[in-house]
Amino acid sequence: MSVNDVIIDGFVSNKVEFITTVPCKQLGGVIEAAEAHPDIYHIPSNKEDEGMGLCAGAFMGGKRSAIIMQNTAIGVTINTLVTLTQFYRMPLPMLISYRGELREPVACQAEMAVHTKALLAQINIPTYHFHRQSDVEEFDDILKYTFMCNKPVAILTDATFWGGY
Amino acid sequence: MIRSDIIKELAPTIKDTLTVCNIGLPSQEMHMIDDQPSNFYMLGTMGLASSIGLGLALAQKSKVLVIDGDGSVLTNLGTLPTIANNVADNYVLLIIDNGSYGSTGDQPTYAGKKTSLTAVAKACGCENVIECKAEDTVQVVKDALAGDKMTVIVSKCESGNIKVPVITMDPVVIRDRFMKTVAAQNA
Numbered sequence: 001m002s003v004n005d006v007i008i009d010g011f012v013s014n015k016v017e018f019i020t021t022v023p024c025k026q027l028g029g030v031i032e033a034a035e036a037h038p039d040i041y042h043i044p045s046n047k048e049d050e051g052m053g054l055c056a057g058a059f060m061g062g063k064r065s066a067i068i069m070q071n072t073a074i075g076v077t078i079n080t081l082v083t084l085t086q087f088y089r090m091p092l093p094m095l096i097s098y099r100g101e102l103r104e105p106v107a108c109q110a111e112m113a114v115h116t117k118a119l120l121a122q123i124n125i126p127t128y129h130f131h132r133q134s135d136v137e138e139f140d141d142i143l144k145y146t147f148m149c150n151k152p153v154a155i156l157t158d159a160t161f162w163g164g165y
Numbered sequence: 166m167i168r169s170d171i172i173k174e175l176a177p178t179i180k181d182t183l184t185v186c187n188i189g190l191p192s193q194e195m196h197m198i199d200d201q202p203s204n205f206y207m208l209g210t211m212g213l214a215s216s217i218g219l220g221l222a223l224a225q226k227s228k229v230l231v232i233d234g235d236g237s238v239l240t241n242l243g244t245l246p247t248i249a250n251n252v253a254d255n256y257v258l259l260i261i262d263n264g265s266y267g268s269t270g271d272q273p274t275y276a277g278k279k280t281s282l283t284a285v286a287k288a289c290g291c292e293n294v295i296e297c298k299a300e301d302t303v304q305v306v307k308d309a310l311a312g313d314k315m316t317v318i319v320s321k322c323e324s325g326n327i328k329v330p331v332i333t334m335d336p337v338v339i340r341d342r343f344m345k346t347v348a349a350q351n352a
Contacts, residue, residue, distance in 0.1 A: 046243025053213030057220025060344050083209025088340040
């Protein structure tokens with residue numbers, strides 16, 4: 001089973017029915033799989049904070065929601081994560097492509113990569129890092145943890161995890 | 166008419182309607198005029214009222230009204246294509262367009278200058294966009310909530326504010342009573 005399938009199966013078996021995405025090359029396969037799955041309402045966002053607003057609304061409407069995005073957007077979503085998701089105590093799994101790590105071809109991506117974990121730590125977001133493909137085995141537990149504690153939780157997925165691109 | 170006049174007139178009509186209120190004065194005015202558990206007050210996060218409302222409308226069956234502002238929509242302009250392309254016929258977006266950032270001291274917005282949010286919404290693909298005068302807003306909202314068509318309303322009013330207290334209710338309380346209301350309406 002591909003990591004894309006494991007991730008989508010994890011979302012579906014944890015009743016995540018509403019997924020918003022802002023694309024990244026590394027995430028192409030998982031976004032396609034979310035779009036194709038009949039039990040998932042996939043709604044592309046124009047910006048990640050907009051997507052977090054959509055997720056907050058869907059959650060209050062009774063549907064578990066998640067966002068799939070790139071780490072470069074952490075900088076523009078700090079306010080939303082703090083004053084919406086955390087302030088109102090809402091769960092939000094964030095599947096994040098961790099650009100700028102090993103095997104990264106674009107130098108500029110490394111600039112945000114060096115801040116990614118520090119920013120997430122600064123705002124007390126539980127953060128997991130998928131580096132080896134076998135790390136995906138924890139995905140199910142991470143989703144259960146997210147909905148147990150009603151927090152935004154970050155899952156950083158790097159190029160080695162995705163097998164390069 | 167200024168925004169608070171519209172909200173005052175609108176309050177009896179939307180008593181039981183799931184209402185997402187924009188950050189700052191719209192939430193504070195709604196809270197002071199007619200606090201209801203069916204109101205979701207935004208205490209922070211400029212710009213996202215329309216997105217929260219859309220997520221809510223797509224996730225459940227009850228009608229959803231968003232009371233937003235021109236400044237807020239300009240902050241999150243990407244919301245309009247998302248609304249247009251994810252049609253929820255239980256969704257009514259009311260943009261109270263006073264051409265200013267009211268909560269921060271009435272600094273002018275571009276919506277009060279050359280930019281027409283009505284034209285922007287239409288260009289983004291929103292199919293049912295109504296621009297109305299402040300005086301006609303309550304009737305237009307009533308009709309939209311009675312219908313079964315996603316509607317974007319741009320209500321043109323004057324800028325100006327009244328004195329209102331800040332909301333001291335805990336955000337988790339706001340969210341919890343709102344979610345209980347949503348669940349009851351969908352039971």
